[in-house]
Amino acid sequence: MSNTNRVYRLAKRPEGTPDHDTFELSEEEIPEPGPGEVLIKTLYLSVDPYMRDRMRDSESYEEPWDVGDPLKGAVVGEVVESNGARFDEGDVVTGELEWAEYATAPGPVLTEVNPDLAPISTALGVLGMPGLTAYFGTREVAQPSAGDTFVVTGAAGAVGSVAGQLAKLQGARVVGFAGSDEKVSFLEDDLGFDVGINYKTTDDYQAALDEAAPDGVDAYFDNVGGPITDAVFTRLNTDARVAVCGQISLYNSEDVPMGPRKLTQVIQSRATVEGLLVSDFEPRFEEGTKQLGQWVASGDISYRETVTEGIENAPDAFLGLFEGENIGKQLVQVAER
Ligand code: NDP
Structure with a gap:
């Protein structure tokens, strides 16, 4: 040494x-x-x-x-x-x-x-903090159920890739935003997402959502913020749930830009928008790790x-x-x- x-x-x-x-x-x-x-x-x-x-x-x-x-x-x-x-x-x-x-x-x-x-x-990763963030954020905050449409941003990353698969296990239709065609193939072909959207080659996020989520959005797991989130908010269904996990599109901004104001959509949809901090779930980490470990071992979750x-x-x-x-x-x- x-x-x-x-x-x-x-x-x-x-x-x-x-x-x-x-x-x-x-x-x-x-x-x-x-x-x-x-x-x-x-x-x-x-x-x-x-x-x-x-x-x-x-x-x-x-x-x-x-x-x-x-x-x-x-x-x-x-x-x-x-x-x-x-x-x-x-x-x-x-x-x-x-x-x-x-x-x-x-x-x-x-x-x-x-x-x-x-x-x-x-x-x-999948059995550590990012996997636990996906686990609690999806199951406790966004709470997709069978037949719901679940949208996740940063979908091909550590948290997003697990969140989408967990929503799929709950029986939801899963739509993921990610930044390359390779990532879209990973989402659709390897992880079983219903639709991946390459946000870097898509100009109109609302139109892309209308195609990918024709019945609107029931649960949204946000890792990214910015214009994609603005678009998703316009498509929230009644009583939709939004888990605000991350806002990476803003992390390098010195001033947080004023976005289009979409809170009217929250009134119309009566959506619940909830911030998520994984550390709040620390007393349940053992439960989450055990459950994720079983799904990884059974092949229900890939990473x-x-x-x-x-x-x-x-x-x-x-x-x-x-x-x-x-x-x-x-x-x-x-x-x-
Ligand atoms: P990722 O593995 O998802 O890596 C970050 C990804 O973000 C990149 O691969 C990139 O993918 C995407 N990205 C980067 N810049 C932008 C941008 N300007 N617009 C859109 N997408 C962008 O990281 P994690 O899974 O570790 O974290 C994901 C999010 O969750 C982060 O925002 C993080 O801060 C948050 N987080 C929150 C926790 C909490 O307790 N609240 C705990 C853990 C993470 P692409 O190619 O798709 O652009």
């Missing part, structure tokens, strides 16, 4: 879209685990759209990072040293750790990953991962989220097990 630990730190706060100058890769010493801590070798790290918000100097549901702070996110890693923590060398764990090759953490903030149940990377190799390429993986470069969950593989 070399003595050097490469760690990504926030070099400066981005204005608008982040770029490589946002990140600094520093070479540091491998930390020593304190009492009750373990030293973890990072195997996979997750890059997620919400991290953009932590780069901003403003209040949010996550603490902002200071310039110079290590970036943090969900990691799957291997315990290489245990200093009285409840884990042994060789155990695979997941937790919120630094974007680094090695990190220390107290035992209680880590969760064991069973490598015999599913590939360990799934603890960051895809886009894996970027090497910690040095983590910024590219993160920036790619805003360009739609990923299909399914975007991961960075930092080391082999």
Whole structure:
């Protein structure tokens, strides 16, 4: 094991879209685990759209990072040293750790990953936070039932791809918006969506919806916001449910643009529009993970991962989220097990 630990730190706060100058890769010493801590070798790290918000100097549901702070996110890693923590060398764990090759953490903030149940990377995707977001957002907030039409944006991503499949399992007609023909084929051919719409080659979202969702929209899972959401709101049916999960089309905007005002549609439809924060469902994560694990094992839910190799390429993986470069969950593989 070399003595050097490469760690990504926030070099400066981005204005608008982040770029490589946002990140600094520093070479540091491998930390020593304190009492009750373990030293973890990072195997996979997750890059997620919400991290953009932590780069901003403003209040949010996550603490902002200071310039110079290590970036943090969900990691799957291997315990290489245990200093009285409840884990042994060789155990695979997941937790919120630094974007680094090695990190220390107290035992209680880590969760064991069973490598015999599913590939360990799934603890960051379909069986991790994104899968749980889809699970609770679809079943508890958007609540599609048999015969409903369910629309999801960011449909080919980590959350959207699972949400659409869960709605399908509930018996809904599922329509997904995604940003390429390859993604549309993935939705229709691999995941069983009824219709995929490539929003980058579609000028008129309302007309596309009229074709894909001729009976209107009963449940909407929004990952994206912006003009697609404006269009979906005009097609909401009576008592429709909207789960507002993400607004990635706005994350790099310094000022949130004033969109067309569609709240009259909410009055007409008596729709319920509800913000969703996956952490609110933490007491039920075990239930969600178990259920998702069963569906993955039975083949009822498929998943895809886009894996970027090497910690040095983590910024590219993160920036790619805003360009739609990923299909399914975007991961960075930092080391082999
Ligand atoms: P994804 O895997 O879906 O990756 C992001 C995707 O967003 C890209 O692949 C891209 O796909 C799409 N995208 C990027 N920019 C735009 C744009 N301007 N307009 C439309 N689509 C765009 O990420 P996640 O599945 O991890 O997250 C999806 C959403 O869910 C995010 O908004 C995220 O913040 C939110 N989220 C919310 C949680 C909560 O608790 N509320 C928890 C987890 C995630 P394409 O090619 O289709 O453009």
